[in-house]
Amino acid sequence: MSEPAAGAQHDRWARLPARLRPRDTELQGAGNVRLIETTLLLLIALALAIATINDDARQVGINHRLIADLRTWRTYTGHDYKNVGVEQQLFGISSTRDVTCGNTSRGAPDSHAQICLIIDGPTRGGTRQVLGGWYVPPYVQHNDYRYRYGCFGPAARGLCAR
Amino acid sequence: MSVAVESERLPAGVRSERRQAALASLLGALLLAALLEIAIDAASGHSPLIPRSPDTDGWLKGVGEHLGFRIFLIALLVSCGAYAGLLALAARAGAVAISKRFAIWLIGLIHLILFVGPVLLSTDVFSYIAYARMGVVHGINPYTHGPLSIVGDPIFHDVGSDWVRTATAYGPIYTLLSYPLALLGVAGALWAMKLWASLASIATLILVWRCARIRGLEPMFALLAVALNPLYYIYGLGGAHNDLIMLAAMMFAVSLTLVARPGSRREGEAAAVIVAGALVKATLGVLLPFMIVSRRRLAPVVGTLVAIAAGALIGFIAFGIHGIDIVAALNRDAALVSTDSFANEIAHLFGKPGVFPVDHDLLKAGLVIVFVHLLWRTWRGYDWIAASGWTLLAISVTSTWLLAWYTLWPLPLAVISRDRRLLVATLAVQGLFVIHQLSPLLAPVQ
Numbered sequence: 001m002s003e004p005a006a007g008a009q010h011d012r013w014a015r016l017p018a019r020l021r022p023r024d025t026e027l028q029g030a031g032n033v034r035l036i037e038t039t040l041l042l043l044i045a046l047a048l049a050i051a052t053i054n055d056d057a058r059q060v061g062i063n064h065r066l067i068a069d070l071r072t073w074r075t076y077t078g079h080d081y082k083n084v085g086v087e088q089q090l091f092g093i094s095s096t097r098d099v100t101c102g103n104t105s106r107g108a109p110d111s112h113a114q115i116c117l118i119i120d121g122p123t124r125g126g127t128r129q130v131l132g133g134w135y136v137p138p139y140v141q142h143n144d145y146r147y148r149y150g151c152f153g154p155a156a157r158g159l160c161a162r
Numbered sequence: 163m164s165v166a167v168e169s170e171r172l173p174a175g176v177r178s179e180r181r182q183a184a185l186a187s188l189l190g191a192l193l194l195a196a197l198l199e200i201a202i203d204a205a206s207g208h209s210p211l212i213p214r215s216p217d218t219d220g221w222l223k224g225v226g227e228h229l230g231f232r233i234f235l236i237a238l239l240v241s242c243g244a245y246a247g248l249l250a251l252a253a254r255a256g257a258v259a260i261s262k263r264f265a266i267w268l269i270g271l272i273h274l275i276l277f278v279g280p281v282l283l284s285t286d287v288f289s290y291i292a293y294a295r296m297g298v299v300h301g302i303n304p305y306t307h308g309p310l311s312i313v314g315d316p317i318f319h320d321v322g323s324d325w326v327r328t329a330t331a332y333g334p335i336y337t338l339l340s341y342p343l344a345l346l347g348v349a350g351a352l353w354a355m356k357l358w359a360s361l362a363s364i365a366t367l368i369l370v371w372r373c374a375r376i377r378g379l380e381p382m383f384a385l386l387a388v389a390l391n392p393l394y395y396i397y398g399l400g401g402a403h404n405d406l407i408m409l410a411a412m413m414f415a416v417s418l419t420l421v422a423r424p425g426s427r428r429e430g431e432a433a434a435v436i437v438a439g440a441l442v443k444a445t446l447g448v449l450l451p452f453m454i455v456s457r458r459r460l461a462p463v464v465g466t467l468v469a470i471a472a473g474a475l476i477g478f479i480a481f482g483i484h485g486i487d488i489v490a491a492l493n494r495d496a497a498l499v500s501t502d503s504f505a506n507e508i509a510h511l512f513g514k515p516g517v518f519p520v521d522h523d524l525l526k527a528g529l530v531i532v533f534v535h536l537l538w539r540t541w542r543g544y545d546w547i548a549a550s551g552w553t554l555l556a557i558s559v560t561s562t563w564l565l566a567w568y569t570l571w572p573l574p575l576a577v578i579s580r581d582r583r584l585l586v587a588t589l590a591v592q593g594l595f596v597i598h599q600l601s602p603l604l605a606p607v608q
Contacts, residue, residue, distance in 0.1 A: 037583075
């Protein structure tokens with residue numbers, strides 16, 4: 001415990017019931033409180049550990065998908081470009097359906113028309129299945145419905161504005 | 163005489179001591195090697211882990227290779243392992259295995275490497291310099307404008323892109339202390355910031371040693387638990403964070419209360435130091451209710467009020483009403499969400515994309531319950547230093563904006579607390595933080 005307050009100070013609290021009065025040191029009977037606190041702490045620690053490991057596993061899954069999506073885009077388009085973007089939450093946080101976009105011809109990121117691929121399914125041979133896609137003009141938001149054109153494949157049906 | 167024969171003649175206790183000292187040296191060497199690897203590779207630049215920075219470490223360039231997530235995380239894990247080993251040795255054998263001289267050398271070398279090396283893992287120090295230059299060089303109030311108002315300044319491009327529109331959230335005392343550094347130029351200010359962080363860290367460590375000794379705890383264990391903590395030196399000191407100044411103020415205040423006679427002026431001074439620390443970084447203010455409830459005397463209350471009045475006056479004169487509106491800055495920061503926060507992890511666990519506004523309210527309510535419970539426990543005789551540590555830990559766990567150096571706040575209090583659960587809980591939270599960083603190691607993205 002930290003250093004006790006002076007005993008004379010206690011007089012001013014004498015009117016309070018004993019269980020409400022301030023104390024310089026804890027009562028011996030504080031063991032029950034400690035036990036409850038420790039139990040709660042262990043439960044919180046367990047919850048945090050589960051959440052952390054779950055988030056790690058989720059992130060590892062996302063990274064694996066990311067690697068496969070980039071490879072799929074490069075294989076499908078035949079362009080070995082570095083700046084390829086992957087959107088993993090367009091179809092919801094629990095969906096494994098990702099949208100991967102990159103330039104249709106060589107140049108700075110977004111400086112040319114983009115081809116976006118809808119990619120889903122398990123990874124086989126380092127790639128996943130392309131279910132469709134669309135194009136967007138240079139320098140616009142890849143996934144903005146208004147700019148999409150030339151939708152192709154079953155998964156992109158109805159996803160283009162023009 | 164052969165070494166084997168000489169060894170056999172030594173008493174078993176001496177042989178064991180030598181083995182422990184050798185193990186401590188090995189673990190210390192591992193820790194330094196991991197840090198050197200990080201610092202040298204970081205200096206080569208072009209790493210997603212290392213912020214763009216004024217060229218203060220050019221002489222290290224070309225020595226190492228590009229610092230990727232893999233190397234960094236392996237070095238971090240090695241550091242954590244060495245730290246755990248050294249703590250176990252210090253707990254078991256204390257000064258037998260780890261001499262004072264060894265500890266001072268090890269801690270000194272860590273500080274030296276980080277002082278001469280590049281800024282690690284955060285752009286915050288460039289924001290500090292930007293705010294100082296806004297005030298001194300450009301005459302702009304850093305409490306009303308973000309660094310975007312000094313686009314032409316050489317420090318602007320080093321400020322993190324997320325923060326260019328953000329006015330300073332730090333206290334007026336810190337901002338005023340940083341102003342003279344703006345006169346040193348960008349590189350000079352960076353060196354000065356690093357020097358400040360190093361000096362604040364050394365002051366914190368000396369005070370940790372002193373407080374542990376006063377409280378009858380093993381000071382070597384307390385010192386090593388803070389100084390060799392990888393999050394403390396890689397993230398905190400490596401990023402030259404002003405949290406270290408806050409920690410130094412915290413430990414100074416605690417050390418004053420430990421030697422203060424009941425009702426003496428020192429108790430008031432301790433409260434004033436906490437207020438001054440809170441005017442560097444507001445978080446420190448949570449210590450005050452616990453100190454006041456524990457002391458139940460006039461001196462800390464008077465010290466608090468006088469310091470608040472003086473700080474508010476200085477802040478108002480220097481920066482106007484915005485300079486003392488700490489609540490607005492706290493509210494703004496509380497709305498942010500970082501990927502490493504436990505709140506975000508729990509949201510993912512329940513299938514949510516992230517933290518919703520209602521979650522912020524629930525977390526605040528949880529924090530208030532913890533605070534009231536600890537205040538009541540302190541009233542009934544629980545150690546106010548431990549209660550403060552628990553509150554700082556609760557703040558970092560419930561914060562939706564959790565960064566590595568926030569987990570350092572309770573650490574110096576945990577090592578001088580007699581409630582060992584606090585140290586275990588603090589290290590467990592830090593351990594979970596480190597585990598959460600490891601996904602690039604398991605699935606590296608090219």
